[in-house]
Amino acid sequence: MRIRGKPNLCGILGLILLLGIFSAGGARAEMRLSHLASLSMEVDDNVYQANRDPVTDVLGRLYYDFSFNYFPTVNNLLLAEYQLGGRMYASEHDKDALINQLQLGFTNYSIPTAYFGLSTTGKLRNIRDGQEDYLKLIGGAFAGKRFLDTVNAEVRAEYSEFDFHEFDYYDYVKQSYGAQLRYDYLRSFSVGAGYRFERKTYPFNAYENVGPEGGNVLLVAGDDNRVDNLHEISTFGRYQTLLFERNAFLINLSYTYQFNESNSYGDSYNNHRVIFGLSQDLVAGTNLHLLGIFQVRDGREKVLIPHSYSIEEDDENFNQVHVRLTHNFNEYLRLQASYSRFWSHYDFQRLNFVKNLYALGLAVSF
Amino acid sequence: MSPAFRHVRLLLAILLLIVAGSVRVAPVRAAEADPPVIKRLIDQFRAYEAEKILLDKKKDELLVEQNKLADEIETIKAEDPGLLARMRLERLLSRNLEVSRQLDETEKALEKNRSMRRELKKKIYYAYTGEMESTINQMRETKNKKSAADLARRFYTLQQRRDPWRISAAVEQDFSLFKVEIEPLDGPAEILNKADILDDLVAKIRTAIARIDQRIKVLQREQRLAGEMRDLVSEMNLFQEGVRFHTGESAQPRVLDPDEEQPDEQGEGGLHIPPLAGESDSVPGSDRATLSIQQEIKKLTEERQYLVRLSAKLSAKAADFRKKARSMRKREKPPKPTVQRNLNSGNKQ
Numbered sequence: 001m002r003i004r005g006k007p008n009l010c011g012i013l014g015l016i017l018l019l020g021i022f023s024a025g026g027a028r029a030e031m032r033l034s035h036l037a038s039l040s041m042e043v044d045d046n047v048y049q050a051n052r053d054p055v056t057d058v059l060g061r062l063y064y065d066f067s068f069n070y071f072p073t074v075n076n077l078l079l080a081e082y083q084l085g086g087r088m089y090a091s092e093h094d095k096d097a098l099i100n101q102l103q104l105g106f107t108n109y110s111i112p113t114a115y116f117g118l119s120t121t122g123k124l125r126n127i128r129d130g131q132e133d134y135l136k137l138i139g140g141a142f143a144g145k146r147f148l149d150t151v152n153a154e155v156r157a158e159y160s161e162f163d164f165h166e167f168d169y170y171d172y173v174k175q176s177y178g179a180q181l182r183y184d185y186l187r188s189f190s191v192g193a194g195y196r197f198e199r200k201t202y203p204f205n206a207y208e209n210v211g212p213e214g215g216n217v218l219l220v221a222g223d224d225n226r227v228d229n230l231h232e233i234s235t236f237g238r239y240q241t242l243l244f245e246r247n248a249f250l251i252n253l254s255y256t257y258q259f260n261e262s263n264s265y266g267d268s269y270n271n272h273r274v275i276f277g278l279s280q281d282l283v284a285g286t287n288l289h290l291l292g293i294f295q296v297r298d299g300r301e302k303v304l305i306p307h308s309y310s311i312e313e314d315d316e317n318f319n320q321v322h323v324r325l326t327h328n329f330n331e332y333l334r335l336q337a338s339y340s341r342f343w344s345h346y347d348f349q350r351l352n353f354v355k356n357l358y359a360l361g362l363a364v365s366f
Numbered sequence: 367m368s369p370a371f372r373h374v375r376l377l378l379a380i381l382l383l384i385v386a387g388s389v390r391v392a393p394v395r396a397a398e399a400d401p402p403v404i405k406r407l408i409d410q411f412r413a414y415e416a417e418k419i420l421l422d423k424k425k426d427e428l429l430v431e432q433n434k435l436a437d438e439i440e441t442i443k444a445e446d447p448g449l450l451a452r453m454r455l456e457r458l459l460s461r462n463l464e465v466s467r468q469l470d471e472t473e474k475a476l477e478k479n480r481s482m483r484r485e486l487k488k489k490i491y492y493a494y495t496g497e498m499e500s501t502i503n504q505m506r507e508t509k510n511k512k513s514a515a516d517l518a519r520r521f522y523t524l525q526q527r528r529d530p531w532r533i534s535a536a537v538e539q540d541f542s543l544f545k546v547e548i549e550p551l552d553g554p555a556e557i558l559n560k561a562d563i564l565d566d567l568v569a570k571i572r573t574a575i576a577r578i579d580q581r582i583k584v585l586q587r588e589q590r591l592a593g594e595m596r597d598l599v600s601e602m603n604l605f606q607e608g609v610r611f612h613t614g615e616s617a618q619p620r621v622l623d624p625d626e627e628q629p630d631e632q633g634e635g636g637l638h639i640p641p642l643a644g645e646s647d648s649v650p651g652s653d654r655a656t657l658s659i660q661q662e663i664k665k666l667t668e669e670r671q672y673l674v675r676l677s678a679k680l681s682a683k684a685a686d687f688r689k690k691a692r693s694m695r696k697r698e699k700p701p702k703p704t705v706q707r708n709l710n711s712g713n714k715q
Contacts, residue, residue: 036597063601085604099604187659240592248588250595279595281587289595291602320607324598328590342607357607363597 030071038063038336040361047092049342049353055092061359062086077107077117094129116143133165140176152182152192172200178232190238195231202226206264209301217301219265226264233257252277271297285328293320318344326363334363400527404493411486418479425472428465435462487531494528506563511573518574522669554691554698561687564680571677578670582663589659 040061046054064084071077085099100123107117121138137160144154156178164170175198182192206226211218236254243249258271276292295318324338340357400408435458442455498521505517548557 083604101604242584248591250591277595279591281591287591287594289598291598322598326594
């Protein structure tokens with residue numbers, strides 16, 4: 001599947017945004033710009049995420065984030081965010097990467113205690129060996145309402161297209177609809193829950209098992225395209241405070257349960273994901289951050305299909321941990337040291353890998 | 367003790383520390399409450415406002431009825447009425463009279479309501495003013511720097527709350543700057559004493575400003591901490607470091623056969639770790655939190671600006687008092703005896 005030659009939602013959303021910019025004149029305009037650029041030297045002990053004989057290399061990483069918020073009138077917000085990511089290895093140049101991402105959004109607050117808006121994102125990833133390049137486009141609309149100044153209800157709909165450069169097997173078109181309810185107590189405490197339904201359509205036919213029941217699995221391509229219906233329930237909490245009225249402290253916790261029902265044999269699964277984030281202001285200007293993502297995924301059928309990553313037994317684990325220590329020299333410049341670990345834990349041992357990244361860098365924000 | 371139990375104890379201790387650390391004394395919130403007298407007056411005002419809405423509605427209904435009656439009366443009059451029509455006309459005229467009477471009463475009630483609201487508004491304004499003066503008096507008397515700073519902030523809060531109750535721009539705004547004025551009989555010593563009082567107030571207001579500065583600094587640290595976490599999530603999502611796509615020759619699904627040679631770990635079984643927080647880069651609730659920190663910083667900055675203006679005004683007034691005291695002293699001093707030296711003293715007269 002190739003995404004070209006047809007009007008897509010992102011184009012339409014972009015047009016609406018432009019119309020919004022030109023129609024929203026007058027009144028009090030306010031603009032906020034922010035830049036963040038970071039450059040770091042890193043050591044990657046498993047460049048190819050291999051199970052055996054990992055290759056270690058040194059790399060330089062660049063990250064740039066430009067954010068533009070514009071209020072043409074008090075009740076209208078236009079925002080644009082551009083992100084650029086690049087990494088270059090000293091020897092393993094095949095894994096050099098360049099990533100561009102642009103997000104545009106519009107939010108209107110004309111109705112008291114309510115808001116609605118549109119957003120669109122385009123992400124282009126290029127890896128030097130050309131085998132993992134992709135383009136992802138997302139367009140969405142959202143609306144929300146606040147009750148009693150503490151409860152926020154939001155509904156969201158998204159449409160996205162994923163175009164993998166190497167071959168079509170990963171391509172998909174996705175529709176997603178979700179609702180979220182959140183309770184905020186001042187700035188310090190938030191708790192909420194949400195539900196999302198996602199429908200992914202792939203440009204190839206679903207597989208059917210035509211083997212005898214209880215016997216060997218025999219897959220053949222069916223007549224219909226593969227379609228996955230995913231139901232997701234999530235709950236999250238956030239607590240931010242000052243310890244002993246002195247040191248800022250922030251904790252985030254979220255749990256997500258996903259239930260994917262696919263018409264293609266081997267692609268149905270359940271997934272549990274826990275995200276844990278903790279930030280602590282240690283001494284003036286020095287902060288510590290810890291971020292962990294832990295997953296347990298159970299594929300329902302014992303089949304290896306590249307797209308769904310279902311491996312032999314009903315047990316898949318993808319985990320990440322990031323620890324970052326920052327020291328702010330002033331309002332603009334900070335030094336940051338990070339350690340990141342990525343690992344998987346399959347029942348199918350040969351696919352497991354562990355990757356560690358050690359980084360030291362400088363970040364400038366203004 | 368089992369190691370597991372030790373871990374639970376450690377976890378509990380950490381949680382306790384967090385809770386203990388985050389519990390804050392909240393005297394400021396209590397101090398920000400309106401005094402009962404003002405609260406009562408505001409309640410009365412709200413009641414009159416509710417009554418006004420009802421009266422306006424009643425007036426509108428009566429006007430509509432009156433118009434209807436007038437139309438019908440005109441129609442009957444124009445048609446050379448018979449006996450029945452005349453009887454109906456009489457009924458209509460009498461109802462019209464009644465409606466007019468009710469309209470008059472409603473108008474009077476509305477007028478009374480208007481004057482009551484105006485009166486209450488004035489009372490509320492002056493009640494706040496009185497409360498502000500009493501706060502300043504407390505500030506003058508207190509020796510404790512912390513409570514003086516809290517009182518200065520309360521003074522600002524009262525001033526902010528008083529603002530909407532101002533009846534007209536002509537109403538005095540600064541109410542003679544806390545009754546510290548020069549009386550006609552004041553001598554230089556008294557005036558200097560009053561200047562000292564003002565300087566003392568200025569010192570206390572400056573303490574309050576310093577505390578606000580400290581609070582802003584802490585909030586900025588909190589904002590920075592949340593911002594750094596957001597940057598971390600955003601960066602990780604952009605790079606998706608854990609993502610590995612399957613790019614081997616075969617994109618076809620494969621059934622695993624236990625006897626089959628296991629696939630090469632790099633070629634088969636692509637990995638895809640989803641973005642850290644779904645499709646969105648933000649941590650749930652973080653936008654709201656950032657917004658409220660920004661709002662709080664903005665509020666504190668406005669409060670700070672007001673207190674800076676106030677202390678400048680008081681400082682200027684104290685300086686003015688001292689100047690006046692000096693000039694009075696100069697006037698009061700008897701002229702220095704001047705010794706006239708006769709330059710020609712050596713000359714014989």
